[in-house]
Amino acid sequence: MILVSLLGSVTATSNGDLATWYATRTLVDQLATMQPEVVAKLLSQVEQKWEEMAVVDLRSKTDAGASLASMKESCSKVTSAIVKGSDGDKDRIAVYLEDVCKSASSESEPMCKNYASVLGNHLSHDVYSNREELDVGGFCADFYNGAVKDHAKEKAADLDAEDKAAAEKAKAEAEARAKAEEEAAKTRAHAAADATKAEANRLAAEAVKELDHATDEITKVKETITQLEKRTDAIDKESKDAKDAADQARKEIEVATEKEAQAAEKEAVEAQEKVKALRLKKQEELRLEEEKHAAEARAKDEARKMVDAEKKVEAEKAVAETKEGVEKAAELKKAALIRKTEKTKATVAKTLRAGK
Secondary structure, eight states: OHHHHHHHTOOOOTTOOHHHHHHHHHHHHHHTTTOHHHHHHHHHHHHHHHHHHHHHHHTTOSOTTHHHHHHHHHHHHHHHHHHHHTTTOHHHHHHHHHHHHHHSOTTTHHHHHHHHHHHHHHOOSOHHIIIIIOOHHHHHHHHIIIIIHHHHHHHHHHHHHHHHHHHHHHHHHHHHHHHHHHHHHHHHHHHHHHHHHHHHHHHHHHHHHHHHHHHHHHHHHHHHHHHHHHHHHHHHHHHHHHHHHHHHHHHHHHHSOHHHHHHHHHHHHHHHHHHHHHHHHHHHHHHHHHHHHHHHHHHHHHHHTOSOHHHHHHHHHHHHHHHHHHHHHHHHHHHHHHHHHHHHHHHHHHHHHHHO
16 A cells, blocks of 8 residues: 555656656566566666766756755655665565666676665664655665765766767867868968959050050150141241242342333242142141141040059140140141231232333
């Protein structure tokens, strides 16, 4: 009846370990028949659960005291069932547990004997005291903190070593990944730097090419200006020749006969024709001037593409100065030509009046 009441009062452990709860309930049930072989197997299962609790406790994977409280709950039921099943007789309990431990596996036998030994130390030769007053909680705590934890220490150490090895492996793998990522980043950085350098070289080459092209255009403009200056000199010479011819005609008209006057008049007409020719040349000069402006515009357009801003400014300055010089010279020469033409006209008119 005592065993039946114990069986009925078995409840789940405080930490919710159903496997331990079922193993304890089955063990208490089998203790009713006191079959050593069956009890040895079940006791081994329960002790294994206690050892697992101790491993968790040693590795600080649970709250302090939680594993011991859970172990004491199941241990107290099993121990009480063994003691009361033997009617509290210490000798009967010792013999019974000896049979149980003999039936246990070689792996479970040492823990079984430790259980029997510690329990024997807590039992007296007073049957009633053992049956009714035994401090099963104290026995379970001594057994847990002693044999169970001692046996669990090796497993806990092995698990700690495994965790440490796993952590070191993870660390090594993380370091390896970090190193690989760093190398990959360096490779990408080098590749980007090389690409940037190549692009810079390409842009520099294009800038040099554009600068050379602009320089060529400026050279062409300068050559055009030189040619214009040569043409202007030629116009000056022709104007001088015309003036000289007009002067000669005037002198000849003053001292010559009517025939000479007529010849002078003819020469004056020829002088007018030369003036007309000079005007045509001036028109041609203006056309060339427009071409020069177009060439200057192209030069400026190309100069704007120059990467080197300083050379661009110098090129534009050179073009501007050249343009200003040419325009000024052209204006001066134009004014001189007009004065010469007017003077020639006046001379011819005077000559004609004198001839009449």
